[in-house]
Amino acid sequence: MMFTRFLYYLIKLRGRIFIPFVLFxxxxxxxxxxxxxxxxxxxxxxxxxxxxxxxxxxxxGDYSPVTDAGKAFTIGLYITGIGLVSVFIGKVIDSVSHxxxxxxxxxxxxxGTNHIIMIGWGEKTRLAVEEIIKSDKTTEIVIIDQLEKSxxxxxxxxxxxxxxxxxxxxxxxxxxxxxxxxxFADELTQERYAMKDPLLVDGKTLLIATAITSIExxxxxxxxxxxxxxxxxxIRLFKxxxxxxxxxxxxxxxxxxxxxxxxxxxxxxxxxxxxxQFEEGMYEVAKxxxxxxxxxxxxxxxxxxxxLVADRGDLHINHKLNDPIPxxxxxxxxxxxxxxxxxxxxxxx
Numbered sequence: 274m275m276f277t278r279f280l281y282y283l284i285k286l287r288g289r290i291f292i293p294f295v296l297f298x299x300x301x302x303x304x305x306x307x308x309x310x311x312x313x314x315x316x317x318x319x320x321x322x323x324x325x326x327x328x329x330x331x332x333x334g335d336y337s338p339v340t341d342a343g344k345a346f347t348i349g350l351y352i353t354g355i356g357l358v359s360v361f362i363g364k365v366i367d368s369v370s371h372x373x374x375x376x377x378x379x380x381x382x383x384x385g386t387n388h389i390i391m392i393g394w395g396e397k398t399r400l401a402v403e404e405i406i407k408s409d410k411t412t413e414i415v416i417i418d419q420l421e422k423s424x425x426x427x428x429x430x431x432x433x434x435x436x437x438x439x440x441x442x443x444x445x446x447x448x449x450x451x452x453x454x455x456x457f458a459d460e461l462t463q464e465r466y467a468m469k470d471p472l473l474v475d476g477k478t479l480l481i482a483t484a485i486t487s488i489e490x491x492x493x494x495x496x497x498x499x500x501x502x503x504x505x506x507x508i509r510l511f512k513x514x515x516x517x518x519x520x521x522x523x524x525x526x527x528x529x530x531x532x533x534x535x536x537x538x539x540x541x542x543x544x545x546x547x548x549x550q551f552e553e554g555m556y557e558v559a560k561x562x563x564x565x566x567x568x569x570x571x572x573x574x575x576x577x578x579x580x581l582v583a584d585r586g587d588l589h590i591n592h593k594l595n596d597p598i599p600x601x602x603x604x605x606x607x608x609x610x611x612x613x614x615x616x617x618x619x620x621x622x
Contacts, residue, residue: 295361299324302350310343328354378422379434383415386450392437392481393457394418397501401455402430415446438480440488448488453497456481475507479514486514555582556613558604568594570604577616579608 307320314320423432435442501520564570571581583605
């Protein structure tokens with residue numbers, strides 16, 4: 274009866290107390306065994322080995338007590354220790370299960386770096402995740418939303434549950450160490466209120482961008498931020514926050530639809546440029562030292578099978594071929610994956 278109460282007390286002990294107790298029990302039992310039979314157990318390490326194999330019910334038989342005191346102690350070890358180990362194993366299993374539930378439920382902190390954070394789960398987010406998985410074999414993705422559990426089971430995807438307007442949630446996603454953030458318009462808010470007032474949807478996006486900007490200013494760490502807006506006119510509301518790029522969704526769709534009527538097949542071109550699942554795509558390349566003007570870069574890249582099309586958002590490269598390339602230029606080319614790999618593998622001169 275007393276042992277049952279003792280075992281029940283152990284079960285109720287918190288893990289941070291129970292684990293040190295098990296360690297103390299093993300070390301103490303090993304010391305007693307070595308003290309009782311120093312000839313049988315040649316060293317203290319040997320007695321620890323014997324206690325562990327005994328408690329694990331392995332029983333190799335290479336060591337065993339020979340004195341009455343040692344045998345009596347072994348009986349006591351069986352009665353108390355095996356139950357203790359069973360409780361310990363149960364607690365380990367419970368801990369692993371608890372950690373997994375917290376991970377799936379988005380309650381754990383992400384500790385990786387150079388990842389991509391996507392805020393808001395929906396069909397566009399799912400497609401974006403698939404695009405990254407297809408085109409990038411190493412980058413991890415962190416989804417922030419308020420769903421009860423992770424919306425997708427993917428090895429390189431981590432889920433953080435919480436309000437993205439709260440800085441604590443963004444820090445749990447390790448925002449300061451992220452490669453970039455994409456904020457998608459809240460589809461739930463969009464479905465409920467967009468027809469009445471799309472400002473509510475873009476207003477939430479603005480609050481998230483404000484929280485991101487606040488963390489950037491505190492940490493003094495630049496983070497590339499891309500946000501989706503429902504109404505292009507609302508872009509002006511973001512002038513006081515740091516946003517690198519906007520995705521005016523409705524405008525892009527409307528423009529592509531109209532262009533498809535006047536230029537058949539233009540939507541396929543847009544798809545190939547925006548998606549890495551096609552052979553041709555748009556890629557960023559680093560400036561080489563021997564490229565003094567845009568013409569130098571244009572001709573060199575063309576010889577390698579790539580076409581220089583832009584510097585950052587400037588698409589008028591063909592009108593400024595004789596202009597010098599600034600040191601902070603961001604050059605974009607259109608080519609296939611094989612050509613891009615060859616360009617990036619060539620060492621800078």
